[in-house]
Amino acid sequence: MEIHFNIIGAILIILAFAHMIFPFYFNWTNELQKLSLVNRQMMKVHTIFIALTVLLMGLLCLTSSKDLIDTNLGKTISLGFAFFWTIRLLIQFFGYSSLLWKGKKFETIVHIIFSILWIYISGVFWLNYFQ
Template identity: 35%
Template sequence: METIIIICGIYSLLLGGFHLFFWTFFNWKKDLSKLSQINKGIMQILNIQMIFVFFATGLICLYFNKDILETNFGKYFLFVNSGFWALRIVNQFLFLRINDYRIHLLTFAFFIGCVLFLIPVIYQTN
């Protein structure tokens, strides 16, 4: 199960890296200029906070994988992260009702995250 936790860490770091490029990928310099100053700021703040969360989660998984597997707190940490990705999938359907293969790929990626973090919780034998 340690390997799954390490994969969860790498997954989280990759998602954090992906968020680093939102300004470029989604042409935020142009598109966010259409928003009010407060909404423009909120979007960027939320993204920066998500980058922090993903990197922190990734590093926790990589450096504390044994602790995660051996403690109830660790199992809760995994379960909460799985829930994060499950909720992200729900939000995908609520707010991004776009029939585009890229959106479907993202939804699949979120499903992978949900399952990855849940596997050690389900199969832990402690």
Template identity: 45%
Template sequence: MMGLPCLIQPGIFVLPTAAGAWLSWSFAAFWLIRLYSQFFVYRADLWRGKRMETVVHWWFSFLWTALAGLFATCGAVQLGWLA
């Protein structure tokens, strides 16, 4: 369900509306919480010391950082912090 607004109507994330700001900041918070969980909730022995799992861990950590940054940027545009 999170992917549908991104695919069907991506403009909602940058048009200045209250719903768009809510959606953008909610998605940013979700991905930040997911990134936090990757390092502090899940056990490190699931990936540490295993080459493929470590590579996947770091790639997904990068992806979640990028998604959180993308949606936070959209939220900042919504609120007029960025032009």
């Protein structure tokens, strides 16, 4: 189980830093201009805090995997992470329109990869909690 926490930790850290490209990749300079100032700033601030949360989850998985696996507090944290990533998995299918990826090769591949990733991450945390 420890190897899975290390893998997840590394993936989450990479994912956290990948948030840095969002403003460029999604052309926020032009796209967010259509929003009010408060909505524009909320997008940016929430993206930073999501990235920070994911980074801290990744660091916790890398630095404290043994504690997450062997202690009651670790199991409780794993339960919280399991809910978090399971909800993220559900959002992958019910929060985003399939129009964003259906019929588009690259976007479909990304959709499938992230679906598998969310299943893996949430599955490891659920498994850790229940074992």
